[in-house]
Amino acid sequence: MAATIKDIAKLAGVSPGTVSRVLANKTAFFSQQTGEKVQAAAAKLGYQKNTAAAELVTRQSNVIAAIVNSTKTNFASPIIEGIQAEAHRRDLDVIILYAGDGDPEQQRRALTTVIERPVRSILLLSVDLAAENLPLLQRSRIPFCFLSISFDDVRVPYITSDDWQVGYQATRTLLAAGHRRIGFAGVDRDFHTGRQRLAGYRRALQEAGVSPQPEWIQFGNYSYTAGQAAMQAYGAQPDVTAIIGASDLATVGVLNQARSLGLQVPADLSLLAIDGTDICELVRPALSSVSQNFYDMGVAGVQQVSAGNAIPQKITPIKVVPRASIRRLVSE
Amino acid sequence: MAATIKDIAKLAGVSPGTVSRVLANKTAFFSQQTGEKVQAAAAKLGYQKNTAAAELVTRQSNVIAAIVNSTKTNFASPIIEGIQAEAHRRDLDVIILYAGDGDPEQQRRALTTVIERPVRSILLLSVDLAAENLPLLQRSRIPFCFLSISFDDVRVPYITSDDWQVGYQATRTLLAAGHRRIGFAGVDRDFHTGRQRLAGYRRALQEAGVSPQPEWIQFGNYSYTAGQAAMQAYGAQPDVTAIIGASDLATVGVLNQARSLGLQVPADLSLLAIDGTDICELVRPALSSVSQNFYDMGVAGVQQVSAGNAIPQKITPIKVVPRASIRRLVSE
DNA sequence: CTGTTAGCGCCTTCAT
DNA sequence: ATGAAGGCGCTAACAG
Numbered sequence: 134m135a136a137t138i139k140d141i142a143k144l145a146g147v148s149p150g151t152v153s154r155v156l157a158n159k160t161a162f163f164s165q166q167t168g169e170k171v172q173a174a175a176a177k178l179g180y181q182k183n184t185a186a187a188e189l190v191t192r193q194s195n196v197i198a199a200i201v202n203s204t205k206t207n208f209a210s211p212i213i214e215g216i217q218a219e220a221h222r223r224d225l226d227v228i229i230l231y232a233g234d235g236d237p238e239q240q241r242r243a244l245t246t247v248i249e250r251p252v253r254s255i256l257l258l259s260v261d262l263a264a265e266n267l268p269l270l271q272r273s274r275i276p277f278c279f280l281s282i283s284f285d286d287v288r289v290p291y292i293t294s295d296d297w298q299v300g301y302q303a304t305r306t307l308l309a310a311g312h313r314r315i316g317f318a319g320v321d322r323d324f325h326t327g328r329q330r331l332a333g334y335r336r337a338l339q340e341a342g343v344s345p346q347p348e349w350i351q352f353g354n355y356s357y358t359a360g361q362a363a364m365q366a367y368g369a370q371p372d373v374t375a376i377i378g379a380s381d382l383a384t385v386g387v388l389n390q391a392r393s394l395g396l397q398v399p400a401d402l403s404l405l406a407i408d409g410t411d412i413c414e415l416v417r418p419a420l421s422s423v424s425q426n427f428y429d430m431g432v433a434g435v436q437q438v439s440a441g442n443a444i445p446q447k448i449t450p451i452k453v454v455p456r457a458s459i460r461r462l463v464s465e
Numbered sequence: 466m467a468a469t470i471k472d473i474a475k476l477a478g479v480s481p482g483t484v485s486r487v488l489a490n491k492t493a494f495f496s497q498q499t500g501e502k503v504q505a506a507a508a509k510l511g512y513q514k515n516t517a518a519a520e521l522v523t524r525q526s527n528v529i530a531a532i533v534n535s536t537k538t539n540f541a542s543p544i545i546e547g548i549q550a551e552a553h554r555r556d557l558d559v560i561i562l563y564a565g566d567g568d569p570e571q572q573r574r575a576l577t578t579v580i581e582r583p584v585r586s587i588l589l590l591s592v593d594l595a596a597e598n599l600p601l602l603q604r605s606r607i608p609f610c611f612l613s614i615s616f617d618d619v620r621v622p623y624i625t626s627d628d629w630q631v632g633y634q635a636t637r638t639l640l641a642a643g644h645r646r647i648g649f650a651g652v653d654r655d656f657h658t659g660r661q662r663l664a665g666y667r668r669a670l671q672e673a674g675v676s677p678q679p680e681w682i683q684f685g686n687y688s689y690t691a692g693q694a695a696m697q698a699y700g701a702q703p704d705v706t707a708i709i710g711a712s713d714l715a716t717v718g719v720l721n722q723a724r725s726l727g728l729q730v731p732a733d734l735s736l737l738a739i740d741g742t743d744i745c746e747l748v749r750p751a752l753s754s755v756s757q758n759f760y761d762m763g764v765a766g767v768q769q770v771s772a773g774n775a776i777p778q779k780i781t782p783i784k785v786v787p788r789a790s791i792r793r794l795v796s797e
Numbered sequence: 798c799t800g801t802t803a804g805c806g807c808c809t810t811c812a813t
Numbered sequence: 814a815t816g817a818a819g820g821c822g823c824t825a826a827c828a829g
Binding site: 801809813 | 814815817818820821824827828
């Protein structure tokens with residue numbers, strides 16, 4: 134049985150209340166002498182505070198919970214780093230839960246384990262919450278914010294990149310390099326993110342006077358295999374000269390599949406990845422990318438849930454970083 | 466203010482004790498009628514149980530905490546998946562904490578936030594705990610187990626691959642392909658893992674009658690940059706014909722650096738990665754590997770901390786999976 | 798089957 | 814500056 138403040142009170146010959154005060158370091162609410170006595174007793178007993186009990190009475194907690202969509206989304210790392218950094222700056226602890234990969238039941242489970250405990254706030258990293266689970270979150274009255282995902286519903290707070298701009302800037306980048314027949318691979322068909330990116334893509338093409346062919350867009354779920362499948366669909370004589378990959382992983386998928394098809398990147402085909410995580414630098418040729426600022430999303434997320442006021446949505450900036458996967462076309 | 470069992474007791478016209486019973490689903494300890502009344506009241510109030518309070522009185526918890534070393538170790542994912550799977554099988558919840566990258570202060574912080582709360586057990590994923598922090602863990606009386614790391618100290622429980630075998634099998638694999646001058650890149654110099662792998666490596670060479678040159682071993686911290694640095698040290702006319710990379714990432718580092726040096730893999734240089742995570746399939750040529758079974762480590766980890774008895778150390782099997790980074794040498 | 802009682806470990810007035 | 818007392822939300826006997 135672990136030692137409690139009562140034990141140390143007895144040992145130090147003071148009351149539990151006093152022990153509580155010195156351990157909580159309510160400075161100048163106790164004499165130096167008692168302070169030392171108590172500390173000594175605590176040390177001797179190997180005392181470990183039961184924070185759960187303390188939180189029960191104070192009705193507040195220092196932990197912020199991050200719920201992560203899937204164990205596979207590689208950009209979760211920089212977001213979490215941002216969260217940690219900002220959390221520690223505010224003297225908050227962070228715990229992370231995995232919510233599976235779109236499975237509503239797993240989501241519910243992660244949510245309840247968090248809601249049933251005293252957590253100060255909840256950050257959801259690119260989890261597209263099943264509709265049935267949203268009320269759970271809202272009813273809990275715990276401040277929350279979605280990260281790296283956006284919704285049509287304006288009433289739920291989120292922080293992410295401007296997906297329209299992502300699609301637009303990506304396309305402009307390729308256009309600027311002289312490409313006109315530009316594909317988009319592995320992007321989702323049904324969610325806000327995919328729709329926005331495609332809207333930006335279409336707009337950029339339209340402004341350049343090119344009308345995109347339906348086959349230029351290969352839908353998918355942002356995964357490596359989605360990228361492979363997309364490239365398989367484009368075929369060995371693709372109608373496009375450049376492809377935007379919906380994620381880094383998807384882009385690597387098209388890269389490898391292109392190679393299998395006997396295509397050289399960027400000689401025969403140019404590639405531009407969306408996300409800009411470490412993966413872009415791992416493969417050869419290194420992937421040019423429209424990079425999101427995931428770290429800042431994490432930072433902003435903590436700020437958002439800490440600020441009482443509701444800034445419902447916020448955008449973090451993107452930037453395009455050139456690497457080696459785009460070939461400059463002189464003419465058609 | 467969230468609703469409590471008292472509120473719902475009042476609303477349902479029963480006592481708090483009864484409410485507790487039906488909500489805890491102590492079947493057959495209440496009539497169906499009261500059950501329904503209580504459930505209805507709970508639903509109307511949007512009741513959320515305060516598990517922390519419950520844990521306070523029952524003195525036990527259903528959450529197991531996983532502390533992971535760094536946000537960058539890519540093999541953490543499969544381990545965590547294994548943990549989740551086995552935990553859910555046992556109806557346990559899991560929370561994850563990041564302990565930074567070897568920073569004792571961050572480790573301490575992660576440890577205390579976990580120890581100060583009611584967690585059932587603690588799993589530490591490849592965290593090499595600062596000596597000063599081990600007592601913290603031990604004093605807490607919470608069952609714990611290290612995963613994917615090993616120690617000289619026999620008294621701390623861990624589950625990992627047999628590192629000696631990792632080094633030995635890796636070397637044998639290259640030997641079997643006809644290589645004799647074999648390097649080892651990015652491996653640590655000071656810890657149990659590195660020493661064991663190198664011992665296995667040396668033994669295999671010795672059995673084949675080759676005496677390793679000191680420059681064949683390039684120490685490092687398993688990172689991508691460690692791999693790059695190692696390859697830089699081997700140079701454009703390396704004395705070795707094959708290199709074992711201490712991790713997948715390190716191996717990609719040597720791969721890319723080799724390319725920069727004008728070397729073709731596997732034509733000019735063969736590569737064998739240790740770990741066998743997804744990364745091996747991402748790059749070209751795909752990396753042959755000595756693969757560890759990270760998923761099973763996670764599973765075994767929760768089994769270990771759940772079993773009361775202390776099976777101090779356990780080994781998970783490895784296997785070598787051939788891909789495309791090794792060239793078969795006919796003769797020297 | 799259900800109400801009552803007594804805490805779990807801690808913090809916080811309120812006195813002293 | 815310190816002790817005593819009450820209670821956070823919940824569960825676990827113990828009566829009835």
